Amino acid sequence: MDNINNTKLILLCGKMGAGKTTTSKAIAEESNAVLISEDEWLSSHYPAQINTFDDYIKYAQQIKPFVKAHVQNILTAGVTVVMDFPANTQRQRKWLLSICQEIGSDHELIYLNISDERCLSQISKRRKEQPERSQFDTQEMFYEVSKYFEAPSKEEGLHIIERS
Numbered sequence: 001m002d003n004i005n006n007t008k009l010i011l012l013c014g015k016m017g018a019g020k021t022t023t024s025k026a027i028a029e030e031s032n033a034v035l036i037s038e039d040e041w042l043s044s045h046y047p048a049q050i051n052t053f054d055d056y057i058k059y060a061q062q063i064k065p066f067v068k069a070h071v072q073n074i075l076t077a078g079v080t081v082v083m084d085f086p087a088n089t090q091r092q093r094k095w096l097l098s099i100c101q102e103i104g105s106d107h108e109l110i111y112l113n114i115s116d117e118r119c120l121s122q123i124s125k126r127r128k129e130q131p132e133r134s135q136f137d138t139q140e141m142f143y144e145v146s147k148y149f150e151a152p153s154k155e156e157g158l159h160i161i162e163r164s
Contacts, residue, residue: 006078006106007075007078007079007080007081007105007106008075008080008081008100008105008106008107008108009071009075009080009081009083009096009099009100009105009106009107009108010024010027010031010033010080010081010082010083010107010108010110011083011085011087011093011096011097011107011108011109011110012024012082012083012084012085012086012087012109012110012112013086013087013088013093013109013110013111013112013151013152014088014111014112014113014114014119015088015112015114015116015119015142015145015146015149016119016123016141016142016145016146017114017118017119017120017121017122017123017126017137017142018112018114018118018119018122019112019114019122020084020086020112021037021039021084023110023112023163024037024082024083024084025084027082027110028082031080031082032080033079033080033081033082034074034079034080034081034082035081035082035084036067036070036071036081036082036083036084036085037084037085038060038063038067038083038084038085038086039084041063041067042056042059042060042063045059045063046059051135053141053144053145064095067085068095068098068099071083071099072099072102072103075099075100075103075105076103076105083096087109087152088148088149088150089148089149089150090150090156093109093152093156093158094156097156097157097158106159107158107159108159108161109152109158109159109160109161110161110163111151111152111160111161111162111163112163112164113151113162113163113164114164116142116146119142120139120142123137123138123139123142124137
């Protein structure tokens with residue numbers, strides 16, 4: 001299927017603390033694209049209800065149908081979208097890729113291939129700058145979440161741009 005209107009869906013992949021949010025904001029600004037943040041959607045729709053990793057999984061799953069329709073509408077209108085949603089597992093990437101494939105829009109996956117040490121350093125800095133995140137921005141949570149991380153591969157049908 002041809003690209004509907006030269007728009008694209010820009011996705012980000014990288015371990016916790018790799019800089020996905022910072023990078024997504026910069027790309028959206030540089031590209032004059034719409035930025036859609038999972039953290040913002042979750043905190044707006046489920047304030048004070050996400051207290052554990054299991055809560056995150058539950059509520060992140062619940063917003064997917066709404067996010068998908070919203071992003072597809074924006075892409076169809078001719079606007080590029082940057083999704084600050086984790087594309088850290090094959091399953092997550094498959095869902096994100098389906099958003100653009102269903103409507104014939106292109107995509108890019110920015111893979112932030114950052115060392116664990118640098119991620120942990122950035123998490124520590126973020127914890128100080130955003131104390132409201134300190135419950136989740138811990139070394140223990142980094143290692144827990146990192147167990148599920150799967151580096152992207154071209155076999156997934158992705159247009160990967162790797163940054164380190």
